[in-house]
Amino acid sequence: MTEAIRPLIAGNWKMNGLKSALGEFEAMIAGAGALAGKADLLVCPPATLIAGFADKALGSKLAVGAQDCHARASGAHTGDLSAEMLADAGASAIIVGHSERRADHGETDAIVRQKAEAAWRAGLVAIVCIGETQKQRDAGQTLDICGRQLAGSLPDGATAANLVVAYEPVWAIGTGLTPTPKDVEQVHRFIRGVLTDRFKAEGGKIRILYGGSVKPSNAAELMAVTDVNGALVGGASLKATDFLAIAEAC
Numbered sequence: 145m146t147e148a149i150r151p152l153i154a155g156n157w158k159m160n161g162l163k164s165a166l167g168e169f170e171a172m173i174a175g176a177g178a179l180a181g182k183a184d185l186l187v188c189p190p191a192t193l194i195a196g197f198a199d200k201a202l203g204s205k206l207a208v209g210a211q212d213c214h215a216r217a218s219g220a221h222t223g224d225l226s227a228e229m230l231a232d233a234g235a236s237a238i239i240v241g242h243s244e245r246r247a248d249h250g251e252t253d254a255i256v257r258q259k260a261e262a263a264w265r266a267g268l269v270a271i272v273c274i275g276e277t278q279k280q281r282d283a284g285q286t287l288d289i290c291g292r293q294l295a296g297s298l299p300d301g302a303t304a305a306n307l308v309v310a311y312e313p314v315w316a317i318g319t320g321l322t323p324t325p326k327d328v329e330q331v332h333r334f335i336r337g338v339l340t341d342r343f344k345a346e347g348g349k350i351r352i353l354y355g356g357s358v359k360p361s362n363a364a365e366l367m368a369v370t371d372v373n374g375a376l377v378g379g380a381s382l383k384a385t386d387f388l389a390i391a392e393a394c
């Protein structure tokens with residue numbers, strides 16, 4: 145069932161990247177065409193770069209996304225950006241509920257769900273992130289935590305076209321550590337079960353990305369795991385050669 149799912153390799157640049165990164169992005173555009181047979185490619189730069197990158201990527205095989213949005217469409221929310229604004233700038237997807245936002249900004253599952261709904265309201269794909277901390281893993285709570293985050297963060301009405309789930313164990317982010325393929329498979333199989341229970345046949349088609357220290361050297365092993373339908377890549381997505389090599393591994 146899941147074999148037919150087209151992989152997505154998504155880059156999350158986090159708070160990295162100035163206008164001078166345009167050359168790196170153009171190198172990604174140049175490489176994306178040859179990889180179109182393997183995977184969909186998406187780069188989520190900081191919001192300041194979305195419009196410029198989206199203009200450059202027009203007509204290419206590289207999509208541009210955002211890293212967060214406010215739940216409301218407009219209003220008195222100083223410093224925030226709505227999903228509608230990000231769509232207007234050229235984003236086609238928005239990452240919501242990244243563990244860094246959950247930790248740094250106190251985002252709860254309920255807030256994440258509202259943000260996913262905001263992405264849909266603007267016609268964009270919501271990439272909803274979940275994942276356990278080291279402490280939770282050590283306590284044997286990985287599946288409980290992921291189950292709770294999924295139940296609270298995913299809105300009703302998810303489809304393969306409007307939702308991507310990203311499993312990012314917090315302890316694997318930026319550390320060079322990764323779970324074993326067996327551990328990844330266990331969590332992804334669990335997520336698949338939650339998705340099919342809740343969204344029926346559609347849940348069998350929703351992409352489940354793995355994220356956390358994905359790099360060219362471990363991408364093939366991770367992408368080969370059952371129910372891993374791509375990657376959400378942080379540090380290695382800043383360099384075109386690394387990002388493209390990860391997509392090549394699909």
Ligand SMILES: O=C(CO)COP(=O)(O)O
Nearest residue numbers: 156317318356357378379
């Ligand atoms: O948080 C991540 C992507 O959203 C993963 O980051 P790294 O690939 O740098 O570990």
